[in-house]
Amino acid sequence: MSHPKLLLLDEPSMGLSPIMVEKIFEVIRNVSAQGITILLVEQNAKLALQAAHRGYVMESGLITMEGQAQQMLDDPRVKAAYLGEG
DSSP states (O other), X not given: OOOOSEEEEEOTTTXXXXXXXXXXXXXXXXXXXXXXXXXXXXXXXXXXXXXXXXXXXXXXXXXXXXXXXXXXXXXXXXHHHHSSOO
16 A cells, blocks of 8 residues: 555454454554544444544434544443443
8 A cells, every 4th residue: 555645444343353353443543643544434432432533423324423532432422322331
């Protein structure tokens, strides 16, 4: 691969063992640290937000929540609906 500006990833953890998921997200964080923008679609909201700068929640094709990743991780609505907390 040359020097991409954008990497699109759709469910990179789907069907993988927990060990492989950790490795995949380590690679995602490393790619991001190199300055490459990543558009990630992922059902595992916690892992996705831990690797992201920003997050968006889509429901029925509409963006219903958005914000800085850490703010979303701390949001009680996100915790209850998507992180299995609260």
